Amino acid sequence: MTKNPLLEPFNTAYNTAPFSKINDEHFLPAFKNAIAKAKAEIDDIVNSPEAATFQNTIEALDFSGEQLDRISSIFFNLNSAETNETIQKIAQEVSPLLSEFSNDITLNEDLFKRVKAVYNSKDELNLTTEQQTLLDKKYKSFSRNGANLIQDKKEKLREIDKILSQLKLKFGENVLAETNKFEMLITKESDLSGLPDGAKEAALQLAESKKKEGWLFTLDYPSYIPFVTYADNRELRKNITLAAGSKSFKGDDLDNQNIVLEIVKLRHERATLLGYKTHAHFVLEERMAETPKNVLNFSNELLLKAKPAAEREFKNLGNFAKTLDNIERLEKWDGSYYSEKLKQKLFSLDDELLKPYFKLENVINGAFTIANKLFDLNFQEIDTIDKYHEDVLTYKVTNPKGELISIFYADFFPRSGKRNGAWMTSFKPQYIKNGENSRPHVSIVCNFTKPTKTKPSLLTFNEVTTLFHEFGHALHGMLANTTYPSLSGTSVYWDFVELPSQVMENWCYEKEALELFAKHYETGEVIPMDLIDKIKASATFHEGMQTLRQLSFGLLDMSWHAGESPEVIKSVKAFESDVFKNTSLYPEIKETCMSTAFSHIFQGGYSSGYYSYKWAEVLDADAFEYFKENGVFNKTIANKFKECVLSQGGTDNPMTLYKRFRGQKPRPEALLKRAGLIEV
Known part of the structure; x- marks a missing residue:
């Protein structure tokens, strides 16, 4: 084989990933080589003849394995956004190797002795807050992952971690395969009744691309969401809803039921092995919420406020469907359809009315303009760096002095190798080493409506808020300004990580912000004031039902992971x-199951953490209230948010960071007021 580009210095503009030179076959040897190199770096720390110090042990440990981390970020980002059978096969082979390597570190007794020696002398070391946080984090990464176990239990932990890494991958592969497998081909134009022209054109183009006659619909969000929202044909709405709800729940080779039970059982076994009551107790020890009891109290308190509102809304929706179409019993495939019709009736507002004002390019530029007004960031599209797919957009982000702040990748459209949903990730973290501030490479990945032959990509309002949400995560990564890579950017408690993303969504409802980018794609007309008023008026529409839905997912997550006997669960x-x-x-649908496709908690990192979205909503509502009181583009407040939250990463306790910004603890009343769940 020729030289492996993953093992050579990249020698690229801004040290970006050389995607055009990387082939699938490069990954496995690169991983094996980088793991060996990282092990050698650990050996150097362990075998140092000098007594353990913060610099030669804790700091050295945090900067070790840099090449391995870089290769991992490139590979696993591709596995999410541009995967194929070869990459998936490599992932199954590599994940146990990485799990084993991670265990080799945390279960290395000699290394732990050095870490422990520094930790035990921390009071005499005169460390900065960031250094203290890093020391605590490193010590806990050992103590919380088996360093204090006896040898046979350490081996058991290794075995569990190896199996879990493969099960999580298999879970995700099955969900992606199920998503890609489903196709609903419509050949009668009358069955398209109610669908917007854009959705019909996209379906026609998709069918043409697959050499099929008719209109093709899939479970990709830009195809699925318009269909269940607008299609008049109730039976077809039912078909696609059942397909979405039954992913990996069919008893075939893509079924995830046993995988779910096995993951839950192994997570519990792992937690008890480490001395914790449940997996949730293990996870929440390192979260703002701290305990399962606190999460349940928080969730149930919101449930108390949301459930009566949700039940009223649902009853009204049922009455509306009965009056409109004589629907006797509202089913899940009716929810989006009649909600949209009711919203149109109440507010004279629907997404088709709004979409012409939300051309994707305009929304992107709007996000950039708002980031400039708030945080002094400049975004310049560049074509001098490699992309992993032609759809990806690449930007250079600078400050007013022209200094590089970040490289930014944006990947907006669905394709067969990309999983559903939207997320932010990074190809390289920020850190300071040898006096140089090495800047991050940040990426957001979404699944928005593609341009058609006659129309550009026009976003629904929900897609607009999704873009701003992921862009908020991206800003957290871009503005990172910490010394250590493991504390940088979004490396924070998971119930704090959603604050920057969710707070950015608020600008989508503000006149001053909308007027910057919401312009008609054909005429250039700024979105009319009456539409802005309607957007704001409809912001709390069915908020009770939405809150109930979100809380239900968090409670399901906690039920899977806070129970003390998961092995007794059979179904x-x-x-x-x-x-x-x-x-x-x-009503219950026997053919569907959420857990078998609940990728956040069974594939991603949200196990025992799905409540974080609601938890962070309390933070973001309270934070944005501060902006509203002083002006949504108030520079002083924006600078405080940048300096106290966005730039700090995980260098301090999140509540300390928040209070430094806000001057007080967050108040749930701000969220309840914004959601219309309490009287103002």
Whole structure:
């Protein structure tokens, strides 16, 4: 084989990933080589003849494995955004190797002795707050991952971690395969009744691309969401809703039921092995919420406020559907359809009316303009760096002095190798080493409506807020300004990480912000004031139902992970149905199951953490209230948010950072008021 580009210095503009030179076959040897190199770096720390110090042990440990981290970020980002069978196969082979390597570090007794020696002398070391945080984090990464276990239990932990890494990958592969597998081909134009022209044109183009006659719909969000929202044909809405709800729940080779049970059982076994009551107790020890009890109290307090509102809204929706179409019983495939019709009736507002004002390019530029007004960032599209797919847009981000702040990748459209949803990630973290501030490479990945032959990509308002949400995460990564890579950017408690993303969504509702980018794609007309008023007026539409839905997902997550006897659970569906009893509004559907496709908690990092979205909503509502009181583009408040939150990463306790910004603890009343769940 020729030289492996992953193992050579990149020698690229801004040290970016050389995607055009990387082939799939480069990854496995690169991983093996980088793991060996990282192990040698650990050996150098362990075998140092000098006594353990913060610099030669804790700091050295944080900067070790840099090449391995870089290769991992490139590979696993591709596995999410541009995967194929070869990459998936490599992932199954590599994940146990990485799990083993991670265990080699945390279960290395000699290394732990050095870490422990520094930790035990921390009071005499005169460390900065960031250094203290790093020391605590490193010590806990050992103590919380088996360093204090006896040898046979350490081996058991290794075995569990290896199996878990493969199960999580398999779970995600099955969900992606199920998503890609489903196609609904419509050949009668009358079956398209109610659908917007843009959705019909996209479906026609998709069918043409697959050499099929008719209109093709899939489970990709830009195809699925318009269909269940607008299609008049109730039976077809039912078909696609059942397909979405039954992913990996069909008893075939893509079924995830046993994988779910196995993951839950192994996570619990791992937690108890480490001395914790449950997996949730293990996870939440390193979260703002601290304990399962606090999460449940928080969730139930919101549930108390949201459930009566949700039940009223659901009853009204049912009455509306009955009056309009004589629907006797509202089903899940009716929810989006009649909600949209009711919203149109109440507010004279629908997404088709708004979409012409939200051309993707304009929304991107709007996000950039707002970031400039708030945080002095300049975005310049560049074509001098490699992309992993032609759809990806690349930008150089600078400050007013022209200094590089970040490289930014944006990937907006669905394709077969990309998983559903939207997320932010990075190809390289920020850190300061040898006096040089090495800047981050940040990426956002979404699944928005593609341009058609006659129209550009026009976003729904929900897609607009999604873009701003992920862009908020990206700003957290871009503006990072910490010394250590493991504390940089979004490396914070998971119930704090959603604050920067969710707070950015608020600008989508503000006249001053909308007027910067919401312009008609054909005429250039700025969005009319009456539409802005309608957007604001409709912001709390069905907020009770939305809150109930979000809380139900968090409670399902906690039920899977805070129970003390997961091994007694035999049926995923029965368990899930029992959990949803207190929060479900729609009739039970026996063919569907959420858990088997709940990628956030079974593939991603949100196990025992899905409540974080609601938790962070309390933070973001309180934070944005501060902006509103002083002006949404108030430079002083924006600078405080940048300096106290966005730039700090995980260098201090998140509540300390928040209070430094806000001057007080967050108040739940701000969220309840914004959601219309309490009287103002």
